[in-house]
Every structure is written in C-alpha cells, then in structure tokens.
Amino acid sequence: xxxxxxxxxxxxxxxxxxxxxxxxxxxxxxxxxxxxxxxxxxxxxxxxxxxxxxxxxxxxxxxxxxxxxxxxxxxxxxxxxxxxxxxxxxxxxxxxxxxxxxxxxxxxxxxxxxxxxxxxxxxxxxxxxxxxxxxxxxxxxxxxxxxxxxxxxxxxxxxxxxxxxxxxxxxxxxxxxxxxxxxxxxxxxxxxxxxxxxxxxxxxxxxxxxxxxxxxxxxxxxxxxxxxxxxxxxxxxxxxxxxxxxxxxxxxxxxxxxxxxxxx
Numbered sequence: 001x002x003x004x005x006x007x008x009x010x011x012x013x014x015x016x017x018x019x020x021x022x023x024x025x026x027x028x029x030x031x032x033x034x035x036x037x038x039x040x041x042x043x044x045x046x047x048x049x050x051x052x053x054x055x056x057x058x059x060x061x062x063x064x065x066x067x068x069x070x071x072x073x074x075x076x077x078x079x080x081x082x083x084x085x086x087x088x089x090x091x092x093x094x095x096x097x098x099x100x101x102x103x104x105x106x107x108x109x110x111x112x113x114x115x116x117x118x119x120x121x122x123x124x125x126x127x128x129x130x131x132x133x134x135x136x137x138x139x140x141x142x143x144x145x146x147x148x149x150x151x152x153x154x155x156x157x158x159x160x161x162x163x164x165x166x167x168x169x170x171x172x173x174x175x176x177x178x179x180x181x182x183x184x185x186x187x188x189x190x191x192x193x194x195x196x197x198x199x200x201x202x203x204x205x206x207x208x209x210x211x212x213x214x215x216x217x218x219x220x221x222x223x224x225x226x227x228x229x230x231x232x233x234x235x236x237x238x239x240x241x242x243x244x245x246x247x248x249x250x251x252x253x254x255x256x257x258x259x260x261x262x263x264x
Contacts, residue, residue, distance in 0.1 A: 004034060004077045018045040021083070024092070031092035036074070039082040046084070048151035051158060053088055055150040058157055062126045065119035065146050067091055067139070093139035093146060101199045106227075110261060113195065115145035117257065120191065121250040123147070124184050129154040131182050132167060133190040135198065154182060169212035170204055174241045177213040185246050188253060192222075192238030199228050217241060234260055 007023035015022070019041015023034040037049040056069040070089040077087060096116065101109055116138055123130060130137070131152035139146050152166060167176055173189035176182065197203055204220065206212040222235045234256050240246040247253045 018042040020045055033090045034087060036087035037084045039084055052150045053086060054157060055153045055155055063122055065122050065144060067093055067141055067146050093141040095136060096138040096140055096145055097135045097198055100201055117250060117254045119145045119147055124250045129182055129184055130187055133187055135194050169209055172216060174217040175243050177217060185243050188238055188247060192235055196222050200225060231260060
C-alpha cells in the first residue's frame with residue numbers, strides 16, 4: 001500500500017465550502033486527480049460524491065468511455081481533516097476542447113464530434129444519463145473521448161433522488177426550467193450548447209436564473225459562422241426548445257450528423 005503525499009489543492013472556493021476536496025499529485029511521472037469528501041461537509045454534496053463513487057464501481061463492467069478509476073481507502077491519504085472512508089483517483093486527461101475550432105480542420109472537427117457522440121451513445125445504451133454535461137467533462141485518453149464527473153449521473157443504482165438533481169443554467173434544456181426531470185434529451189441539449197459555443201467561439205451569457213430561463217425557453221436560436229452553416233440542421237434537432245421536436249436518442253443525432261457529412 002502507498003500513501004498519497006504532497007497533494008496540490010485545486011478545489012474551487014464554493015465547492016471547498018461544501019466539503020469537497022480536489023487535488024492533483026504525481027506518481028511515477030504521471031499526473032493524477034484525487035477527489036474526496038470531508039465527513040462534515042454539506043449533505044447533498046456528500047450524496048453527490050457517493051453517487052459518483054458508486055457510479056464508477058458500477059460502470060467499470062459496462063463502459064469503455066470512462067477513465068480508469070482507482071477507489072482508495074482514506075488510510076492511504078495524508079489529510080488533516082476528517083474525510084469519508086473512500087476517495088476517487090483518476091489519471092489526468094487532456095480536455096477535448098483545448099484548441100479553438102478555428103485552429104482545426106473540418107475533418108478534425110468532424111472526428112471530434114463523432115467521438116463525443118460515440119461516448120454518449122455508449123451511455124445511452126445502458127440507460128445512463130450523465131446529467132451535468134459541460135465542455136470540461138469531455139476529455140481525451142488513449143485515443144478515445146471519455147466522460148468525467150458523474151456526481152449527477154442517473155443510472156440503475158443511482159444514489160440521488162431525481163428531484164435532488166441539480167444542473168448548470170447555462171446548459172439547461174428548456175423543460176428543466178419547468179420542473180421536468182433530466183433525460184437523454186436534456187443531455188443532448190447540453191451537448192448542443194457545448195458544440196455551439198465551441199464552433200462559434202462565443203459563450204452564452206445571462207445575469208441570473210430567470211434570464212437563463214428566458215434565454216433557453218424563448219430567446220436563443222443558434223447562429224453559426226459561415227464555415228459551419230451546413231451543420232445547422234444538426235443544431236436544430238439538438239437545441240429544439242420543445243422536447244418533442246428534439247432528437248429522442250443519441251442514435252438519431254449520429255444518423256443526422258452522418259447524413260450532413262455525406263451531403264457536403
């Protein structure tokens with residue numbers, strides 16, 4: 001057994017106040033991430049942590065588009081605070097969106113979109129919803145696109161009640177503002193926003209929750225740079241405001257994307 005030492009704290013202030021601790025450390029010239037939860041942390045944050053920990057224990061036998069995880073005992077960590085019995089260790093992986101789209105060829109962009117849809121399709125295939133898709137949750141590891149951060153994931157042995165699920169307003173599907181539960185369609189809406197911001201090299205903005213609701217439910221319609229105009233039909237089915245008009249499955253999004261590529 002080894003003991004983790006010389007940890008570098010990287011937790012954001014708000015999460016730190018809730019008891020979450022995120023560190024980086026090096027071992028055998030490899031950078032790793034360590035996520036743990038303080039025992040006296042806020043209760044919903046503790047449940048989110050255990051939801052992710054249980055997700056990794058469950059998903060290892062089903063998914064290939066996740067990072068190789070180690071679940072370690074707290075006795076392997078030098079830490080001054082009381083912490084929960086187990087912690088999550090993941091290898092560092094390069095963000096998918098580390099380069100702006102304008103610096104990539106269309107072929108590279110298409111390959112990236114294909115790989116992201118492939119990762120989402122694998123999750124859909126085992127009735128799993130990520131629940132909190134963000135650009136930084138798509139990473140590259142050993143030639144594949146993987147997903148990370150499953151605190152809000154919905155899966156067969158999920159630890160969080162659906163009514164407890166939270167989301168990021170900038171990426172929320174319109175129906176979520178009206179109290180609907182998350183589905184694969186709300187994941188696809190978030191994916192559409194992520195792609196839109198990457199290709200347009202802009203970031204959606206609103207002042208507060210009500211403004212975000214107005215933006216997503218009424219105001220926002222994607223306007224793409226000329227270079228990507230041919231992809232607009234894909235964005236229309238990813239970002240449809242009415243859930244019934246949005247693509248119902250990742251498979252449908254993949255088929256639409258393949259057809260668009262063939263039509264160029």
